Amino acid sequence: xxxxxxxxxxxxxxxxxxxxxxxxxxxGAKALLALKCFATWSVFDMMSEYxxxxxxxxxxxxxxxxxxxxxxxxxxxxxxAPEEIDEVLASSDKVIFNTAQQLRRFExxxxxxxxxxxxxxxxSTSGFDLADPARPFxxxxxxxxxxxxxxxxxxxxxxxxxNCENASFKRFDExxxxxxxxxxxxxxxxxxxxxxxxxxxxxxxxxxxxxxERLKRFAxxxxxxxxxxxxxxxxxxxxTLEVTVLDTLFNGKNLAxxxxxxxxxxxxxxxxxESAKMNESGAQxxxxxxxxxxxxxIFGEFRFPxxxxxxxxxxxxxxxxxxxxxxxWFNGVQMPAIAIRELDGTERLVRAFTxxxxxxxxx
Amino acid sequence: xxxxxxxxxxxxxxxxxxxxxxxxxxxGAKALLALKCFATWSVFDMMSEYxxxxxxxxxxxxxxxxxxxxxxxxxxxxxxAPEEIDEVLASSDKVIFNTAQQLRRFExxxxxxxxxxxxxxxxSTSGFDLADPARPFxxxxxxxxxxxxxxxxxxxxxxxxxNCENASFKRFDExxxxxxxxxxxxxxxxxxxxxxxxxxxxxxxxxxxxxxERLKRFAxxxxxxxxxxxxxxxxxxxxTLEVTVLDTLFNGKNLAxxxxxxxxxxxxxxxxxESAKMNESGAQxxxxxxxxxxxxxIFGEFRFPxxxxxxxxxxxxxxxxxxxxxxxWFNGVQMPAIAIRELDGTERLVRAFTxxxxxxxxx
Numbered sequence: 008x009x010x011x012x013x014x015x016x017x018x019x020x021x022x023x024x025x026x027x028x029x030x031x032x033x034x035g036a037k038a039l040l041a042l043k044c045f046a047t048w049s050v051f052d053m054m055s056e057y058x059x060x061x062x063x064x065x066x067x068x069x070x071x072x073x074x075x076x077x078x079x080x081x082x083x084x085x086x087x088a089p090e091e092i093d094e095v096l097a098s099s100d101k102v103i104f105n106t107a108q109q110l111r112r113f114e115x116x117x118x119x120x121x122x123x124x125x126x127x128x129x130x131s132t133s134g135f136d137l138a139d140p141a142r143p144f145x146x147x148x149x150x151x152x153x154x155x156x157x158x159x160x161x162x163x164x165x166x167x168x169x170n171c172e173n174a175s176f177k178r179f180d181e182x183x184x185x186x187x188x189x190x191x192x193x194x195x196x197x198x199x200x201x202x203x204x205x206x207x208x209x210x211x212x213x214x215x216x217x218x219x220e221r222l223k224r225f226a227x228x229x230x231x232x233x234x235x236x237x238x239x240x241x242x243x244x245x246x247t248l249e250v251t252v253l254d255t256l257f258n259g260k261n262l263a264x265x266x267x268x269x270x271x272x273x274x275x276x277x278x279x280x281e282s283a284k285m286n287e288s289g290a291q292x293x294x295x296x297x298x299x300x301x302x303x304x305i306f307g308e309f310r311f312p313x314x315x316x317x318x319x320x321x322x323x324x325x326x327x328x329x330x331x332x333x334x335x336w337f338n339g340v341q342m343p344a345i346a347i348r349e350l351d352g353t354e355r356l357v358r359a360f361t362x363x364x365x366x367x368x369x370x
Numbered sequence: 371x372x373x374x375x376x377x378x379x380x381x382x383x384x385x386x387x388x389x390x391x392x393x394x395x396x397x398g399a400k401a402l403l404a405l406k407c408f409a410t411w412s413v414f415d416m417m418s419e420y421x422x423x424x425x426x427x428x429x430x431x432x433x434x435x436x437x438x439x440x441x442x443x444x445x446x447x448x449x450x451a452p453e454e455i456d457e458v459l460a461s462s463d464k465v466i467f468n469t470a471q472q473l474r475r476f477e478x479x480x481x482x483x484x485x486x487x488x489x490x491x492x493x494s495t496s497g498f499d500l501a502d503p504a505r506p507f508x509x510x511x512x513x514x515x516x517x518x519x520x521x522x523x524x525x526x527x528x529x530x531x532x533n534c535e536n537a538s539f540k541r542f543d544e545x546x547x548x549x550x551x552x553x554x555x556x557x558x559x560x561x562x563x564x565x566x567x568x569x570x571x572x573x574x575x576x577x578x579x580x581x582x583e584r585l586k587r588f589a590x591x592x593x594x595x596x597x598x599x600x601x602x603x604x605x606x607x608x609x610t611l612e613v614t615v616l617d618t619l620f621n622g623k624n625l626a627x628x629x630x631x632x633x634x635x636x637x638x639x640x641x642x643x644e645s646a647k648m649n650e651s652g653a654q655x656x657x658x659x660x661x662x663x664x665x666x667x668i669f670g671e672f673r674f675p676x677x678x679x680x681x682x683x684x685x686x687x688x689x690x691x692x693x694x695x696x697x698x699w700f701n702g703v704q705m706p707a708i709a710i711r712e713l714d715g716t717e718r719l720v721r722a723f724t725x726x727x728x729x730x731x732x733x
Contacts, residue, residue: 009453043663043701049733064663067702067728074729085661086616086627090372105627109617112680137640137666144623146659253449254472260507264449264468270641274698277500277641278633296509298448300406300427303500317475331732335637335698338406339430345733358733365430366437369694370412370708370721 008356010251010320011267011343013331015050017350020245023209024057027241030208031059033219035226036233039081041204042068044238044328048075049347049357054241060100062201062236066091073098081201081234083125083166085147087113096120103166103201107149107158114161123164123201124149128186132178132205133171135279140169152193159196164231168203172239176214179206180221187225194229201234209240239328246327248272248343252319253298260308261293263315267323268297268304271337275329282307284324289313295321299338336368371719373614373683374630374706376694378413380713383608386572387420390604393571394422396582398589399596402444404567405431407601407691411438412710412720417604423463425564425599429454436461444564444597446488446529448510450476459483466529466564470512470521477524486527486564487512491549495541495568496534498642503532515556522559527594531566535602539577542569543584550588557592564597572603602691609690611635611706615682616661623671624656626678630686631660631667634700638692645670647687652676658684662701699731 027038037059040051048071060079061072069082082099092113095102103123104110110124127148133139140147147168149155167186173179183202187194194200208218226233250265269276269283276283283295289312297304306323334342342360349355390401400422403414411434423442424435432445445462455476458465466486467473473487490511496502503510510531512518530549536542546565550557557563571581589596613628632639632646639646646658652675660667669686697705705723712718 046702047732048729063702065661065702065704067699067704067725070725071702071729085659085663086629088614088616088629106617106619108619112617133665138664140665142665144621144625144657145665146619146621146625146627147663147665150621251451253451254469254475256469256471256509258507258509258513262507262509264509266449266451270696274637294507296448298428300448300510301501302496302503302505302508302510332702333633333698333700334731335696336430337696339409339426339428339434339695341428341430362430362433366411366434368697369410 008344008346008354010249011272011341012249012346013246013326013343014249014346014348014354015047015246015327016348017050017053018348020050020053020242021350023241023243023245024054026209026215027237028057030215030219033216034222034233036222036235037079038235038237039079040076040241041236041238042072043332044204045242046071046332047345049345051076058241066095069095069098092116101164105148107154110158110161122162123166123199124155124158124162125166125168126155126190128167128169128182128189130182130185131169131171132173132182137278138171152190155193159193162197164197164199164201165190165194166201166203168205168236170203170205172207173205174207174210174213176217179218183221183225191229194231197231199232199234200229201236204236204238204240206235206237207240209243242327244325246325248323248326248330250321250323252315252317252321254317255315261291261314262296263293264296264298265321266298266341267343268299268301268337268340269306270297270299270301270304271340272334272343273323273326273330274333276306285309285321286324287311299340336365339365371707371709371717373612374635374704375612375709376609376689376706377612377709377711377717378410378609378690379711380413380416381711383413383416383605384713386604386606386608387417389572389578390600391420393578393582396579397585397596399585399598400442402442402597402599403439403604404599404601405435406695407567408605409434409695410708412708414439421604429458432458432461455479464527468511470517473521473524485525486529486562487518487521487525488529488531489518489553491530491532491545491552493545493548494532494534495536495545500641501534515553518556522556525560527560527562527564528553528557529564529566531568531599533566533568535570536568537570537573537576539580542581546584546588554592557594560594562595562597563592564599567599567601567603569598569600570603572606605690607688609688611686611689611693613684613686615678615680615684617680618678624654624677625659626656627659627661628684629661629704630706631662631664631700631703632669633660633662633664633667634703635697635706636686636689636693637696639669640666648672648684649687650674662703699728702728
């Protein structure tokens with residue numbers, strides 16, 4: 008298969024799905040895939056056997072969830088537009104508003120629909136200010152019980168989303184305690200509570216049963232149905248970005264240029280200034296660079312047993328989350344195709360991108 | 371017209387084009403549009419009346435230039451792939467290699483084509499390490515005359531690209547002097563020299579005639595045809611991003627959420643942590659935020675005469691460069707349409723994006 012392409016490996020997706028299913032069974036919580044992280048719908052049939060549906064951050068994600076993922080469709084957006092609200096309601100099981108003002112604005116049109124409100128508990132686990140919903144002046148959700156109280160009778164649930172790449176159960180537990188202390192009285196008036204995504208419960212060594220027990224207790228004590236919205240946790244380590252070395256040079260370091268670009272194909276590496284991951288080792292150190300014009304288009308520095316040369320194939324690990332949903336035509340670099348490795352090992356191409364796609368992205 | 375949309379205003383594009391045409395006439399240099407910055411081909415007919423063609427950073431940009439922009443087509447890429455080189459040659463007037471190794475690799479297949487090499491002079495003007503072609507270990511071009519010498523007979527030109535948002539003629543002049551001091555002997559063996567992009571010569575107060583004189587002198591003394599590759603300089607201040615306020619809230623600051631997102635629609639604001647520009651003033655200060663889930667999706671803080679409210683229309687200024695070419699489907703946020711305001715003031719929509727485009731971007 009011609010590189011570059013994202014390769015989603017179902018046999019590596021499966022362990023995440025099994026952990027999610029186990030958590031559902033033992034905790035009673037429902038699990039919705041967060042489409043903002045991963046929306047490659049060709050594997051939704053498989054994922055829907057283990058998960059309850061999808062949650063969204065826009066009308067288009069609502070529609071994709073409804074159309075492609077069997078189960079429940081939660082509709083959340085930081086702000087709904089008046090021209091889209093009818094379609095949002097028609098395609099969703101629940102609608103979640105970001106502010107009391109949005110709820111009031113669409114109160115009449117959404118009457119009869121299951122409705123919720125995003126609540127910002129003011130605590131979070133993000134290591135990046137950029138991604139921290141509890142940052143100063145955050146626009147993400149209502150902050151105070153006093154603002155929520157007057158609209159509480161219009162809704163049946165809350166969405167909290169304050170975990171972010173949180174691999175610590177202890178920290179999750181602490182923050183949930185803080186949420187109960189501050190919003191418990193309001194929570195107990197609701198039927199359902201979404202605790203959002205960002206909990207890395209499918210990671211190696213995560214105390215899944217303690218999480219299940221905590222969620223079950225939260226649900227029981229507050230008499231609510233709990234929802235989780237895993238994004239990264241659902242697809243972590245399932246996918247590689249397959250690339251080929253096009254050129255090598257030495258300029259103080261060994262450099263290899265591959266047929267991809269972090270800005271175009273793995274944008275978060277650039278935004279968060281992080282290194283890609285590779286399963287390589289050896290005596291030689293090489294800097295793996297993208298082919299865009301950006302001077303800092305660098306996947307990272309990795310070790311290899313031998314010198315790299317044009318034509319060598321490399322696999323960038325953990326390339327599912329926030330990659331395909333953010334890919335773009337920067338520099339006109341060939342957009343990676345999308346391929347799936349089935350459980351029996353066969354690989355099939357599900358989407359390739361052409362020059363016509365590039366030209367049509369502009370006008 | 372339904373927001374969000376990019377609005378390219380030909381009457382604001384025209385002054386840039388006229389300055390470019392003036393510079394061409396007075397300096398003898400040719401001007402090629404850098405498609406990596408701006409590739410919205412619906413205005414290429416107009417631009418091609420003032421410019422000589424396009425330059426590129428990938429096969430797809432080469433093809434777009436050849437297909438849509440009358441004139442010369444320069445083909446440059448940080449690395450060409452063997453499977454694309456035939457098409458690159460078939461669609462270009464010149465091919466420029468990034469390294470001597472790439473030149474050697476494709477020497478046979480490209481024989482007879484006008485060929486060049488990118489040279490990295492090791493000096494630049496970028497304020498951002500990320501965008502600095504002279505950064506340590508840079509992979510962008512060959513650095514030493516000793517490496518270039520053995521392949522000099524295979525090529526007829528060099529491409530230097532070391533200016534980056536450089537508004538200082540003095541600094542440009544200095545660096546060109548350094549280039550001549552280090553590579554002069556090689557330059558004089560060539561027929562053409564591209565000095566790349568990044569020179570903000572269409573900006574207010576730029577000494578255009580001194581630049582013209584310097585370019586003409588460089589061309590004369592070295593007996594070469596000079597090329598410039600303006601990107602931002604060609605389209606600066608020509609375009610706005612038109613958005614609508616969807617919600618407002620107060621959380622320590624006045625916040626307005628609009629129907630766009632910096633990450634999805636003006637990506638460089640996020641990558642370089644810069645503020646958008648707006649032509650507003652007044653007594654009230656508001657933070658303008660995007661509608662994506664990203665906590666830091668913030669256009670900036672601006673002053674307005676009155677409180678903002680849902681339904682208000684806002685114009686984000688200077689939204690042509692590195693925006694449409696990098697837009698993406700993050701969060702499934704509605705991708706801005708592209709519209710053109712003709713010289714007679716009429717506006718026409720040239721491209722709208724739908725749910726089907728979103729779904730087809732994945733698989």
